[in-house]
Amino acid sequence: MSNNTPILEVRDLNVEFKVMDGIVKAVNGLSFKAYDQEIIGVVGESGSGKSQTMLAVMGLLANNAKVSGSVKFMGQELIGMPARELNKIRGDKIGMIFQDPMTSLNPYLKISSQMTEVLMLHKGLNYKDALNQSIQMLEHVKIPEAKNRINLYPHEFSGGMRQRVMIAMTLLTRPKMLIADEPTTALDVTVQAQILQLLKELRKEMGMTIIFITHDMGVVANLCDRVNVMYGGWLMETASILETFNNPMHPYTQALLSAIPSLDSEVDKLQTIPGEPPNLLNLPSGCPFQSRCDRVTEACKSSIPLNKINPRHVVKCTLYGNK
Amino acid sequence: MNKILEVKNLKVHFHLKAGFLKPQKTVHAVDGVSFDVYEGETLGIVGESGCGKSSLARALVGLNPITDGNAIFDSKIDLAKANSKDWDEVHKQVQFIFQDPVAALDPRMTIAEIIAEPLQTLYPDMNKNKVMSRVLETMKLVGLSHNQINRYPTEFSGGQCQRIGIARALILNPKILICDESVSALDVSIKAQIINLLQELQRKLKLTILFISHDLSVVKHISDRILVMYLGNIMELGDKGVIYKNPMHPYTNALLSAVPVANPELEKHKETKLLEGELPSPLNPPKGCVFSTRCTLADEKCRTMRPEKSVFDNTIVCCYKANYNITKN
Numbered sequence: 275m276s277n278n279t280p281i282l283e284v285r286d287l288n289v290e291f292k293v294m295d296g297i298v299k300a301v302n303g304l305s306f307k308a309y310d311q312e313i314i315g316v317v318g319e320s321g322s323g324k325s326q327t328m329l330a331v332m333g334l335l336a337n338n339a340k341v342s343g344s345v346k347f348m349g350q351e352l353i354g355m356p357a358r359e360l361n362k363i364r365g366d367k368i369g370m371i372f373q374d375p376m377t378s379l380n381p382y383l384k385i386s387s388q389m390t391e392v393l394m395l396h397k398g399l400n401y402k403d404a405l406n407q408s409i410q411m412l413e414h415v416k417i418p419e420a421k422n423r424i425n426l427y428p429h430e431f432s433g434g435m436r437q438r439v440m441i442a443m444t445l446l447t448r449p450k451m452l453i454a455d456e457p458t459t460a461l462d463v464t465v466q467a468q469i470l471q472l473l474k475e476l477r478k479e480m481g482m483t484i485i486f487i488t489h490d491m492g493v494v495a496n497l498c499d500r501v502n503v504m505y506g507g508w509l510m511e512t513a514s515i516l517e518t519f520n521n522p523m524h525p526y527t528q529a530l531l532s533a534i535p536s537l538d539s540e541v542d543k544l545q546t547i548p549g550e551p552p553n554l555l556n557l558p559s560g561c562p563f564q565s566r567c568d569r570v571t572e573a574c575k576s577s578i579p580l581n582k583i584n585p586r587h588v589v590k591c592t593l594y595g596n597k
Numbered sequence: 598m599n600k601i602l603e604v605k606n607l608k609v610h611f612h613l614k615a616g617f618l619k620p621q622k623t624v625h626a627v628d629g630v631s632f633d634v635y636e637g638e639t640l641g642i643v644g645e646s647g648c649g650k651s652s653l654a655r656a657l658v659g660l661n662p663i664t665d666g667n668a669i670f671d672s673k674i675d676l677a678k679a680n681s682k683d684w685d686e687v688h689k690q691v692q693f694i695f696q697d698p699v700a701a702l703d704p705r706m707t708i709a710e711i712i713a714e715p716l717q718t719l720y721p722d723m724n725k726n727k728v729m730s731r732v733l734e735t736m737k738l739v740g741l742s743h744n745q746i747n748r749y750p751t752e753f754s755g756g757q758c759q760r761i762g763i764a765r766a767l768i769l770n771p772k773i774l775i776c777d778e779s780v781s782a783l784d785v786s787i788k789a790q791i792i793n794l795l796q797e798l799q800r801k802l803k804l805t806i807l808f809i810s811h812d813l814s815v816v817k818h819i820s821d822r823i824l825v826m827y828l829g830n831i832m833e834l835g836d837k838g839v840i841y842k843n844p845m846h847p848y849t850n851a852l853l854s855a856v857p858v859a860n861p862e863l864e865k866h867k868e869t870k871l872l873e874g875e876l877p878s879p880l881n882p883p884k885g886c887v888f889s890t891r892c893t894l895a896d897e898k899c900r901t902m903r904p905e906k907s908v909f910d911n912t913i914v915c916c917y918k919a920n921y922n923i924t925k926n
Contacts, residue, residue, distance in 0.1 A: 319784035319785060319786060319787075320784055432875050432876070433646075434875070435875070462645040462646055462811060463645075463811065463813065463852065463855040463856050464645060464851065464852060464855045464871075464872045465645075466855065466857075467854075467855035467857075467869050467871055467872075468871055468872075470857070471869070471871060489784065489785060490857065491785075491859040492814070492856065492857030492858055492859045492864075493857050494859070495857060495858060495859050495860055495861040495863075495864045496857040496858075496864045497857075515861045516861055516862070519859065519860060519861050529786065530785060530786065531859065533785050533786050533788070533789040534785060534789075534814065534859055535789075535792070535814045535815055535817065535818035535819075536814055536858065536859060536860075537813065537814050537817060537841065537853070537856055537858055538858055538860065538863065541818070543793055543796070544789040544792055544793055544818065545789065546786065546789040546790045546793060547786035547789070547790075550754055550756065550757075550787070551784070551786075
């Protein structure tokens with residue numbers, strides 16, 4: 275599925291926030307690539323930096339954020355790009371959908387004016403053409419009676435339908451890449467299944483790369499080609515979907531997978547990860563997982579090596595020697 | 598086994614305010630459900646949002662009024678006719694754990710005050726030393742340390758706050774614990790800790806748990822029996838092994854097949870039966886079977902007559918088209 279030039283290349287990305295109590299290190303030395311039409315899952319607990327990474331890519335970080343490193347999208351450097359330039363890329367070539375579709379849509383405006391605005395702004399269409407294309411896109415994401423329903427307000431849609439509207443709105447400009455931040459977390463499983471199915475179809479039809487942030491390993495297994503596992507702002511492991519589930523290498527990935535109750539097997543007691551996620555204000559030197567890891571050694575306290583198991587499977591852990 | 602709770606044809610309706618030229622409308626949140634809860638079991642209640650699972654749970658502790666039907670607690674008190682004295686008695690025995698662990702705790706009270714409050718409210722004559730020793734005992738039980746007693750909820754993480762919520766519920770030594778999405782807001786690693794804690798406490802204290810969740814894998818792990826609800830009605834009720842392996846009701850079947858499994862090989866070959874359409878409005882539920890508008894098997898009979906429950910090998914199903922064959926094999 276992938277060819278050689280990545281659509282997105284993140285290299286050594288750091289995101290820090292200056293707060294009253296010190297500096298919150300939200301993302302630390304993050305590097306990864308996303309190739310054409312690939313679906314990458316980004317998993318991790320709250321505070322693992324998965325959302326902040328994507329906000330950094332989109333240039334949407336809060337004002338007190340300090341970003342360093344490089345984010346290249348189709349060869350263009352996004353970090354440090356002026357907002358006016360960035361506006362031509364985000365919304366146009368990179369789309370983003372959020373967890374809560376209700377707060378992402380303007381409750382005072384009809385869907386029609388919110389959708390046509392996108393096309394008029396980015397593509398310079400007139401209202402009539404923009405409206406026609408919007409209706410087509412709503413039909414594309416399988417909203418029945420799109421012609422009539424485009425004149426409704428957001429609150430007149432159900433949660434699942436609202437998320438479809440959001441997806442349709444994002445796809446209007448035919449973006450090369452879609453960033454989805456927990457888009458199905460607030461939805462029921464039956465609706466989630468519909469949205470996941472839709473995303474898989476759209477990826478093929480529109481040739482999109484999708485970066486899908488979630489904490490649900492089931493969703494990852496259903497949708498993604500590759501998985502980035504994050505913890506305490508660090509990328510702990512990245513591997514293909516099959517390798518992540520069949521041969522997880524990092525103790526955190528292993529612990530994460532065994533902590534989920536499963537529908538297809540039965541256990542008496544769930545495996546737990548003792549303790550709590552690290553405080554980002556005060557990260558330990560070395561591996562952020564050291565205080566909860568059952569295979570911690572002296573070496574973990576000083577540095578985290580980067581181990582390439584194979585070109586597509588990278589682990590950050592002292593357990594594995596460099597190959 | 599003893600029935601600790603007998604729910605008979607329970608209805609929870611909410612009446613919307615009528616306006617000028619606007620007739621009064623009624624939300625049929627729970628529309629006639631009947632089931633028994635046995636002592637010491639965990640009954641999982643599942644269904645999509647809007648199916649009435651929370652309205653049902655809240656009605657059982659008096660947070661929602663019961664419109665019609667009976668809910669008999671411990672063969673003594675009918676919750677539908679309970680006066681405030683009866684409710685005091687019920688609250689000593691039935692406790693509730695909420696979804697959002699942080700919002701459920703008063704930010705201006707210390708942990709000791711929060712955990713002691715139910716005891717002081719329901720046993721006003723208990724002396725202070727006794728209360729304090731109960732607080733410490735309960736904190737130990739849920740894995741909180743003694744030196745945290747004078748801290749405030751903001752100083753705790755979500756998982757710790759949920760432990761405080763559990764301690765507050767357990768200090769009364771209740772018989773029944775109702776958990777309404779109590780682990781849904783927690784991270785995976787913390788969620789597993791709290792689930793294990795609940796199971797351990799159940800064994801130690803012989804608790805009966807009503808566990809409400811939309812997360813079907815968690816419900817499967819923790820429950821003995823499963824109650825599947827849709828639009829205020831019971832679709833299926835039975836042992837977890839039967840429900841998850843051979844669901845008889847088409848809705849249970851659709852719901853289970855929609856759950857993504859953390860196994861890419863299985864996911865690839867899984868046949869998902871996508872449900873078409875949307876949940877009908879509880880203001881105006883379908884006339885026949887409430888699921889008939891989205892069911893692929895529905896025919897004329899399903900659309901006009903509401904199916905009665907039929908019992909099959911301890912499993913209760915409300916469906917004309919229920920797949921009885923699978924269980925026979």
